[in-house]
Structures are given as C-alpha cells and as structure tokens.
Amino acid sequence: MAVSIAIETPLQDDVRGLVARLNDHLQPLSPPExxxxxxxxxxAGADTxxxxxxxxxGKAxxxxxxxxxxxELGEVKRMFTDAEVRGKRVGSALLEAIVGLARQKNLSTVVLETGTGEGMAEAHRLYTRSGFVTRGAFLDYPASEWSAFFEMPLNQEQPA
Incomplete structure (x- = not known):
C-alpha cells in the first residue's frame, strides 16, 4: 500500500474525522479525567x-x-491510524516523521503519554519497537494506572 505523509493543518474535515475517530476509540478505555x-x-497552534x-x-x-x-523537549500527541490500515506500518511511518522533525529541531528528548490496557497494546508495541522506553510521569500529567509514559532520548548524530 502506497502511503504519503506530510505536514498538514488539522483544520480540514478529513483530519477532524480522524480526531473524532481517535476520541471515540479512547472514550471507553479510561475515565475522562x-x-x-x-x-x-x-x-493548529504554533507549538504543534x-x-x-x-x-x-488521498484519503486521510x-x-x-x-x-x-x-x-529540548517535544511530545508525541494524537497518534492514530484507521482500523483498516493497522498493522501496515502507517503508525511507524508517522512516528518516524515525528521523531525526524524532533531531530531536525535538535530536541534532546521526545516523550509521550498514552493509555493502558488491551485497547492500547498495539500502541505500546509501536512505541517500544520504535525505540521508546518506559519512564515516569512528566510535565503536569498525573501518575496513574490509566497512563503509560514513554521517552526517546535523541542523539543528534544521524545514522549513516
């Protein structure tokens, strides 16, 4: 399957649809708080x-x-792939693009917070296969049974 990945505005109907599907996926997995x-x-903010x-x-x-x-610090947010393309390395390609941008920006660390439980097992596998390691809570996230935290220290040397 041919997939293209590009920086785009989230203020498009099809991207809004992805956000809505992600929210629907997450809703039953943990309490709203x-x-x-x-x-x-x-x-759509300047920091993201x-x-x-x-x-x-051309479908998102x-x-x-x-x-x-x-x-020094960047955070992976709103990672999601439609169910029909899971297992086809779309998530890996997205994560590679995100980490690549973090390297271009000379960040020293990329972190992420994600949910726990069976509904998030694929995401955890993606992050660990991509080089992220578990860590404790960061920024203003509370430590809880509902969250898993990961980080990837970035060396600034690019592989040959």
Whole structure:
C-alpha cells in the first residue's frame, strides 16, 4: 500500500474525522479525567506540527503530532491510524516523521503519554519497537494506572 505523509493543518474535515475517530476509540478505555486530548484548534497552534498519512487515493488514514514544550523537549500527541490500515506500518511511518522533525529541531528528548490496557497494546508495541522506553510521569500529567509514559532520548548524530 502506497502511503504519503506530510505536514498538514488539522483544520480540514478529513483530519477532524480522524480526531473524532481517535476520541471515540479512547472514550471507553479510561475515565475522562485521564484522557489528555488536544482539540483540533490546539493542534493548529504554533507549538504543534501535525503529520497526516494519506493512501494512494488521498484519503486521510492516520495522523500524529509533535508538540514543542521547550528547546529540548517535544511530545508525541494524537497518534492514530484507521482500523483498516493497522498493522501496515502507517503508525511507524508517522512516528518516524515525528521523531525526524524532533531531530531536525535538535530536541534532546521526545516523550509521550498514552493509555493502558488491551485497547492500547498495539500502541505500546509501536512505541517500544520504535525505540521508546518506559519512564515516569512528566510535565503536569498525573501518575496513574490509566497512563503509560514513554521517552526517546535523541542523539543528534544521524545514522549513516
């Protein structure tokens, strides 16, 4: 399957649809107070870069974002792929694009918060396969049984 990934505005109907499907997926997995969702308007802020994956027909099939917290720290936000493309490396390609941008920006660390439980097992596998390691809570996220925290320290040397 041919997939293209590009930086796009989240203020498009098809990207709004991805956000809505992500929210629907997350809703039953944890209490609302432990769901740290960015709205589409927040995703469109100057501190956030949104990547959209599209199939060969141009349909939006996945997304992910890099939110900058400082000159050293970035956070992966709103990672999602449609169910019909899971297992086809769309999520991996999105995550590679996000980490690549973090490297371009000379960030020293990329972090992420995600849910726990069976509904998030695929996401955990993606993050650990991609080089993220578990860590404790960061920023203003509370430590809880509903959240898992990951980080990827970035060396600034690019592989040959």
């Amino acid at each position: 432990f769901q740290f969702k960015m709205t589409v308007d927040q995703m 870069t949104v990547f959209v994956a599209r199939d060969e027909s 099939i996945g997304m992910g974002a890099l939110k900058l917290h400082s000159a």
